[in-house]
Amino acid sequence: MQIAIIGTGYVGLTTGACLAAIGHQVTCLDSDPAKIEALRRGGVPIYEPFIEEILEEAGERLCFTQSYSDAIPGAEVVFIAVGTPPLADGSPDLQYLRSAAAAIGEHLDGDFTVVVNKSTVPIGSGNWVESLIRESSMARVGRAPAEFAVASNPEFLREGSALHDSLYPDRIVVGADSARAVDVLSNLYRPILEQSFTPPGYLRRPDGVAAIPLVTTDLASAELIKYAANAFLALKISFINEVGRLAEKVGADVTLVAKGIGLDRRIGTRFLQAGLGWGGSCFAKDTSALVATAADYSLSMPIVSAARAVNQQQRERVVEKLLAELKIMKGKTVGLLGLAFKPNTDDLRDAPSLDIARALIARGATVVVHDPVAMPRARSEHASLGVRFCESAEQVADHADALVLVTEWDQYQDLDWAAMAKRARTAFVLDGRHFLDTARMARDGWKCARICG
Numbered sequence: 001m002q003i004a005i006i007g008t009g010y011v012g013l014t015t016g017a018c019l020a021a022i023g024h025q026v027t028c029l030d031s032d033p034a035k036i037e038a039l040r041r042g043g044v045p046i047y048e049p050f051i052e053e054i055l056e057e058a059g060e061r062l063c064f065t066q067s068y069s070d071a072i073p074g075a076e077v078v079f080i081a082v083g084t085p086p087l088a089d090g091s092p093d094l095q096y097l098r099s100a101a102a103a104i105g106e107h108l109d110g111d112f113t114v115v116v117n118k119s120t121v122p123i124g125s126g127n128w129v130e131s132l133i134r135e136s137s138m139a140r141v142g143r144a145p146a147e148f149a150v151a152s153n154p155e156f157l158r159e160g161s162a163l164h165d166s167l168y169p170d171r172i173v174v175g176a177d178s179a180r181a182v183d184v185l186s187n188l189y190r191p192i193l194e195q196s197f198t199p200p201g202y203l204r205r206p207d208g209v210a211a212i213p214l215v216t217t218d219l220a221s222a223e224l225i226k227y228a229a230n231a232f233l234a235l236k237i238s239f240i241n242e243v244g245r246l247a248e249k250v251g252a253d254v255t256l257v258a259k260g261i262g263l264d265r266r267i268g269t270r271f272l273q274a275g276l277g278w279g280g281s282c283f284a285k286d287t288s289a290l291v292a293t294a295a296d297y298s299l300s301m302p303i304v305s306a307a308r309a310v311n312q313q314q315r316e317r318v319v320e321k322l323l324a325e326l327k328i329m330k331g332k333t334v335g336l337l338g339l340a341f342k343p344n345t346d347d348l349r350d351a352p353s354l355d356i357a358r359a360l361i362a363r364g365a366t367v368v369v370h371d372p373v374a375m376p377r378a379r380s381e382h383a384s385l386g387v388r389f390c391e392s393a394e395q396v397a398d399h400a401d402a403l404v405l406v407t408e409w410d411q412y413q414d415l416d417w418a419a420m421a422k423r424a425r426t427a428f429v430l431d432g433r434h435f436l437d438t439a440r441m442a443r444d445g446w447k448c449a450r451i452c453g
């Protein structure tokens with residue numbers, strides 16, 4: 001099928017590459033000329049495991065453009081995957097969605113097209129996008145009115161395993177009021193739903209994955225599914241962090257508590273890792289959007305609001321714990337291991353590292369940082385942060401009064417910690433992810449503390 005994707009960021013590029021790899025003809029559009037130019041030259045603007053390989057596999061079935069008149073006419077499905085970042089009041093900024101919808105309406109040809117909201121958008125946006133497209137399509141002079149339907153197809157991929165999640169999702173959700181639109185999207189996703197595509201060697205099909213459930217709903221339900229899913233995952237993280245604080249007081253080990261409760265299949269082990277809490281582009285923005293939507297209907301969401309507050313406090317605990325250890329922050333050097341909000345991505349949106357660095361610098365500390373992939377992005381997007389970048393993780397320890405393990409990159413486990421202890425002024429590490437083996441760290445000369453329990 002002929003597909004257009006508006007917005008070629010983490011979601012748009014991943015979706016486009018996967019759909020092209022399974023046989024569709026895909027045009028990815030972005031309003032950022034530098035991004036499109038880089039992609040055309042074979043560059044990849046994001047870090048994501050296997051993205052180069054799948055782009056290679058997609059080959060000529062995937063092309064990149066800045067022009068709506070290249071992308072939209074002839075497309076049977078148009079995905080909207082533009083950003084919906086948070087505004088100061090917590091509600092999502094819909095300016096990119098508005099301009100994408102208007103431009104789509106101007107360029108739709110006469111044939112039936114399904115316009116799909118893949119961006120995470122507030123409940124009711126499907127209807128809003130439909131009216132924007134209708135208005136801009138009607139405003140065109142001398143052309144037949146476009147025939148189209150709007151659907152919601154929320155995205156559940158995780159950065160760092162985005163390609164795996166796109167090819168082997170737990171479920172695909174399609175919300176639409178038009179049965180014809182649901183049919184078109186079922187056909188589009190058939191190779192994934194039936195797992196009939198040939199898996200690439202670098203992204204093998206997991207054992208037991210045979211068919212993927214398709215959940216079809218009305219528009220509003222699909223939109224709420226996305227917010228409710230992210231809010232629930234956020235709750236799990238904040239729940240275990242709250243338990244971790246109590247674990248610390250009573251002398252329990254929160255990692256063992258998490259294991260003990262997570263093996264109950266009703267609960268599950270995932271998203272129960274105590275530590276610095278969530279970051280990234282989605283959980284903070286989506287939980288605040290959910291609370292803002294509820295407020296529009298005079299509802300409060302105390303559970304979701306509490307999860308947000310607990311998450312923020314986890315970041316503040318870093319400063320509290322360092323102060324307890326160092327007593328005075330002014331003039332001290334603190335090394336941060338990891339900048340990305342989680343491993344296997346270079347995404348720095350709402351990364352705990354940024355809040356932590358700002359808080360330490362505000363108290364007079366010098367902050368030195370390392371990340372295996374996110375440093376170029378940090379240098380360009382956060383030049384004013386005021387941290388010193390180190391080319392190696394080992395350098396972060398040089399003359400450091402304390403280290404904070406912020407992102408659990410695998411390679412940080414294999415560092416020569418014994419040698420680093422000798423380079424540090426004080427061999428103290430605060431493990432923000434309950435990731436380091438405390439017994440081994442002690443053997444290597446480190447005093448190791450955890451963020452909770």
Ligand code: NAD
Nearest residue numbers: 007008009010011030031032082083084096100119120155
């Ligand atoms: P992103 O910022 O990486 O990409 C958005 C892209 O849209 C940018 O490249 C931007 O230049 C482009 N853009 C903005 N306005 C445009 C326009 N009018 N026309 C063409 N291009 C335009 O964002 P992302 O992380 O890919 O997220 C996209 C959406 O998907 C968001 O709503 C997000 O909440 C949702 N989502 C993201 C993830 C994730 O892990 N990143 C997961 C699930 C859902």
